[in-house]
Amino acid sequence: MLAELAEAGDTEALARQAAETHPADIAEYLDTLKELEAQLNVFDLLAAPQASEVVRKLSEPCREALLEALSDQRLSALVEGLDTDDAADLLGDLPEGRRQALLFRASPETRRVVGDLLAYPEDSAGGIMKTELAPMRAGTTVGELTDHIRTHPQDFRDVHNIFVTAEDDRLLGAVPIRELILARTETLLGEIMDTDVVSVGVDVDQEEVAHLFEKYDLLSLPVVDAEDRLSGRITVDDVVYVIEEEATEDMLRLAGVGGETIGSPQAAHAIRARLPWLALNLVTATMSAAAIAVFEETIEQVAIAAAFMTIVASQGGNAGVQTMTLIVRGLALGELQASNTMRILRRESLVALINGVLLGILAGGVAYIWRGDLALSLVLGLAMLMNLLVAATLGSLVPTMLELAGVDPAVSSSVLVTAGTDVLGFLIFLGILTLVI
Amino acid sequence: MLAELAEAGDTEALARQAAETHPADIAEYLDTLKELEAQLNVFDLLAAPQASEVVRKLSEPCREALLEALSDQRLSALVEGLDTDDAADLLGDLPEGRRQALLFRASPETRRVVGDLLAYPEDSAGGIMKTELAPMRAGTTVGELTDHIRTHPQDFRDVHNIFVTAEDDRLLGAVPIRELILARTETLLGEIMDTDVVSVGVDVDQEEVAHLFEKYDLLSLPVVDAEDRLSGRITVDDVVYVIEEEATEDMLRLAGVGGETIGSPQAAHAIRARLPWLALNLVTATMSAAAIAVFEETIEQVAIAAAFMTIVASQGGNAGVQTMTLIVRGLALGELQASNTMRILRRESLVALINGVLLGILAGGVAYIWRGDLALSLVLGLAMLMNLLVAATLGSLVPTMLELAGVDPAVSSSVLVTAGTDVLGFLIFLGILTLVI
Numbered sequence: 095m096l097a098e099l100a101e102a103g104d105t106e107a108l109a110r111q112a113a114e115t116h117p118a119d120i121a122e123y124l125d126t127l128k129e130l131e132a133q134l135n136v137f138d139l140l141a142a143p144q145a146s147e148v149v150r151k152l153s154e155p156c157r158e159a160l161l162e163a164l165s166d167q168r169l170s171a172l173v174e175g176l177d178t179d180d181a182a183d184l185l186g187d188l189p190e191g192r193r194q195a196l197l198f199r200a201s202p203e204t205r206r207v208v209g210d211l212l213a214y215p216e217d218s219a220g221g222i223m224k225t226e227l228a229p230m231r232a233g234t235t236v237g238e239l240t241d242h243i244r245t246h247p248q249d250f251r252d253v254h255n256i257f258v259t260a261e262d263d264r265l266l267g268a269v270p271i272r273e274l275i276l277a278r279t280e281t282l283l284g285e286i287m288d289t290d291v292v293s294v295g296v297d298v299d300q301e302e303v304a305h306l307f308e309k310y311d312l313l314s315l316p317v318v319d320a321e322d323r324l325s326g327r328i329t330v331d332d333v334v335y336v337i338e339e340e341a342t343e344d345m346l347r348l349a350g351v352g353g354e355t356i357g358s359p360q361a362a363h364a365i366r367a368r369l370p371w372l373a374l375n376l377v378t379a380t381m382s383a384a385a386i387a388v389f390e391e392t393i394e395q396v397a398i399a400a401a402f403m404t405i406v407a408s409q410g411g412n413a414g415v416q417t418m419t420l421i422v423r424g425l426a427l428g429e430l431q432a433s434n435t436m437r438i439l440r441r442e443s444l445v446a447l448i449n450g451v452l453l454g455i456l457a458g459g460v461a462y463i464w465r466g467d468l469a470l471s472l473v474l475g476l477a478m479l480m481n482l483l484v485a486a487t488l489g490s491l492v493p494t495m496l497e498l499a500g501v502d503p504a505v506s507s508s509v510l511v512t513a514g515t516d517v518l519g520f521l522i523f524l525g526i527l528t529l530v531i
Numbered sequence: 532m533l534a535e536l537a538e539a540g541d542t543e544a545l546a547r548q549a550a551e552t553h554p555a556d557i558a559e560y561l562d563t564l565k566e567l568e569a570q571l572n573v574f575d576l577l578a579a580p581q582a583s584e585v586v587r588k589l590s591e592p593c594r595e596a597l598l599e600a601l602s603d604q605r606l607s608a609l610v611e612g613l614d615t616d617d618a619a620d621l622l623g624d625l626p627e628g629r630r631q632a633l634l635f636r637a638s639p640e641t642r643r644v645v646g647d648l649l650a651y652p653e654d655s656a657g658g659i660m661k662t663e664l665a666p667m668r669a670g671t672t673v674g675e676l677t678d679h680i681r682t683h684p685q686d687f688r689d690v691h692n693i694f695v696t697a698e699d700d701r702l703l704g705a706v707p708i709r710e711l712i713l714a715r716t717e718t719l720l721g722e723i724m725d726t727d728v729v730s731v732g733v734d735v736d737q738e739e740v741a742h743l744f745e746k747y748d749l750l751s752l753p754v755v756d757a758e759d760r761l762s763g764r765i766t767v768d769d770v771v772y773v774i775e776e777e778a779t780e781d782m783l784r785l786a787g788v789g790g791e792t793i794g795s796p797q798a799a800h801a802i803r804a805r806l807p808w809l810a811l812n813l814v815t816a817t818m819s820a821a822a823i824a825v826f827e828e829t830i831e832q833v834a835i836a837a838a839f840m841t842i843v844a845s846q847g848g849n850a851g852v853q854t855m856t857l858i859v860r861g862l863a864l865g866e867l868q869a870s871n872t873m874r875i876l877r878r879e880s881l882v883a884l885i886n887g888v889l890l891g892i893l894a895g896g897v898a899y900i901w902r903g904d905l906a907l908s909l910v911l912g913l914a915m916l917m918n919l920l921v922a923a924t925l926g927s928l929v930p931t932m933l934e935l936a937g938v939d940p941a942v943s944s945s946v947l948v949t950a951g952t953d954v955l956g957f958l959i960f961l962g963i964l965t966l967v968i
Binding site: 116118122151153240243244247250252253254271272274275276304307308309310311313330331333334335337338341342344345346348349350351354356357359361364365368369371372373375376378379380382383384386387390391393394397398399400401402403404405407408409412413415416418419420423424427429430441442444445448449452453456457460516520 | 553555559588590677680681684687689690691708709711712713741744745746747748750767768770771772774775778779781782783785786787788791793794796798801802805806808809810812813815816817819820821823824827828830831834835836837838839840841842844845846849850852853855856857860861864866867878879881882885886889890893894897953957
């Protein structure tokens with residue numbers, strides 16, 4: 095619909111249609127447009143509150159380009175139309191100078207609140223909470239609260255729980271919106287509130303926040319400061335995004351592309367994200383090459399060993415990545431504890447032993463049929479078994495040790511595990527072969 | 532707390548304490564117990580509705596072991612205490628015979644509804660929806676509805692939107708619970724309902740369901756059958772789980788451990804999940820070895836080439852995995868479209884060209900310092916650049932082609948991409964070297 099009207103150049107009809115379209119659908123349409131100018135032609139037709147929601151829903155590369163093209167005045171209006179958490183996200187993504195300029199233009203309320211939110215780390219509870227709270231006192235009656243909601247519906251747009259606070263802003267409890275329907279109008283909130291409320295501190299990591307939402311099936315979570323005062327709330331729609339973001343981050347980190355934005359058209363970003371890991375891999379690959387070079391004479395005598403050794407390294411690398419991925423993901427989901435290292439290692443070693451025997455026999459058999467060299471085939475099978483045991487050990491120990499040391503295992507497990515299975519795979523195979531021939 | 536009481540063997544105090552503990556916390560405690568007997572000692576103290584919730588929150592390996600140990604009678608009571616979606620999940624995980632026995636024992640209502648749910652694929656909207664609906668008619672007044680909620684609070688426990696249906700069960704609209712507070716008691720639901728409700732068919736994939744929740748910031752989503760009749764609803768807490776599950780699935784598939792349960796103590800499961808992929812890798816590694824074997828004479832002459840060729844293959848494999856992971860994740864998140872293949876390929880080729888030139892010069896330089904052989908160093912640098920271009924091509928094309936063919940790119944991209952960068956890496960390096968020497 096939007097696409098057809100935009101193509102026909104019917105600005106008036108387009109504006110009418112856009113006003114009736116869900117912001118997420120407009121954002122999806124803008125994401126498909128390749129030209130910034132075409133995007134701006136549609137975006138400029140949107141009124142302030144809707145435009146803000148559209149910006150929130152745009153894909154990252156598209157949003158970045160669009161924000162850069164907008165005037166400070168327009169951007170300023172967009173910021174005022176957003177919830178405080180989204181306003182802080184938007185400003186946080188801008189270059190320092192522009193952010194300051196926009197904060198300077200903002201309403202005093204926005205400047206103060208959003209300025210505070212920007213001070214929290216992006217991936218902490220403080221960094222994802224919003225400050226729209228509308229807290230109530232325990233002495234308020236259900237009737238007073240419902241009257242207040244009727245006169246201020248905008249303040250309760252996405253509120254699932256009414257938080258009850260003391261005079262000093264300490265969190266006392268929460269009343270689910272549903273309870274307001276069940277309770278009699280003269281009932282005090284203090285009587286029906288749930289005092290056993292799960293809450294988090296502002297500096298808790300967003301991954302931990304997501305765990306709490308999952309564990310307790312929450313719709314919203316109050317955030318408190320160091321003095322236990324209610325500072326903000328996190329809603330489940332933001333957590334859905336956090337869970338996806340954390341999974342993406344781990345996946346990209348495991349592949350050595352951490353920090354890269356999916357779909358970014360800028361090659362410079364990609365090079366900056368990937369080159370360091372490729373360079374590090376070049377170092378470890380050179381170490382592997384050095385390990386091979388030790389056995390130059392062996393290879394001169396048995397050139398086919400150069401072919402067989404790569405099978406040993408490849409199998410080890412794959413098996414190591416299997417173990418490592420399971421453990422990195424298990425640690426991230428909280429389904430494995432680093433303290434269980436020994437139990438994990440025992441199980442992985444058993445799996446590697448059985449897989450290693452089976453694959454070793456298979457590979458040795460194929461090698462014997464291919465080359466008819468019994469000694470070489472036996473060395474291949476044995477080296478494969480041994481390298482699978484190496485893979486299980488490294489695949490188990492590397493991520494759990496990193497986790498115990500407080501380092502994100504997703505960041506460097508891959509390079510360490512595969513470097514180990516490469517170097518040791520070559521050394522084991524060529525070493526045994528040198529002893530045998 | 533629970534741990535101390537359980538250790539002290541104070542059954543009565545333990546039961547009291549457990550009754551006051553959140554089911555998710557009890558489940559977490561049970562997950563930490565290593566002995567099934569110890570788990571049962573605690574679990575047997577739990578009353579029916581709480582016990583059901585605890586089962587729902589247990590980790591998969593722990594739940595499996597516990598359910599196996601429970602009597603049909605106890606399990607039957609647990610099933611009745613669960614929402615229909617969770618009851619179906621629980622029964623779906625049991626062996627066929629036991630499932631039938633439990634369905635036979637169940638109440639007629641449960642047997643019919645849960646039996647229906649079990650017929651839907653596990654990862655479809657039908658497979659994750661619950662049938663607890665309490666739909667209303669457009670002619671019902673807000674006052675009538677709130678009275679109904681007061682008399683049947685249990686039916687509205689986690690209801691965020693009241694669905695309004697026609698006589699023939701067709702979905703007409705939805706009224707958020709909050710609106711009941713804002714509206715006057717004599718207002719008809721038909722007047723205030725939102726008729727522009729997002730809904731899905733029972734056979735829509737759960738990944739698509741999760742996308743809709745994210746896109747529209749939903750709390751619940753109605754599910755309709757082929758005749759547009761309201762059949763169930765999906766709530767956001769289930770979607771949080773779906774998103775995590777889909778990400779885990781993709782991550783494990785990329786690593787060749789798809790289908791394995793994280794934290795499962797059974798080595799047999801792990802072997803069954805991993806051996807096929809390792810065997811497939813053995814096939815591709817043997818192909819690589821065969822490619823190397825073609826150049827046996829070259830290696831006999833220049834044994835150090837065996838060391839250098841592994842650097843070319845290793846860098847290609849890493850670069851290929853970088854590109855492939857970004858694209859697999861981008862496709863899963865809907866941030867990339869397979870139809871953009873050419874744009875992706877152009878960008879990745881540019882990145883590879885620049886990284887390749889830089890890394891090629893670096894590797895060639897190091898090789899020259901190490902061995903002082905100019906020709907060999909030039910061949911290494913050139914082969915590296917060429918293999919990075921191969922990596923970009925395969926890393927881009929393999930997942931997008933699989934997606935276009937309707938195959939999950941997470942399942943087989945890794946093995947195809949790295950097989951390609953290995954075989955071609957060896958061929959390119961040894962091929963050029965053979966021409967030069």
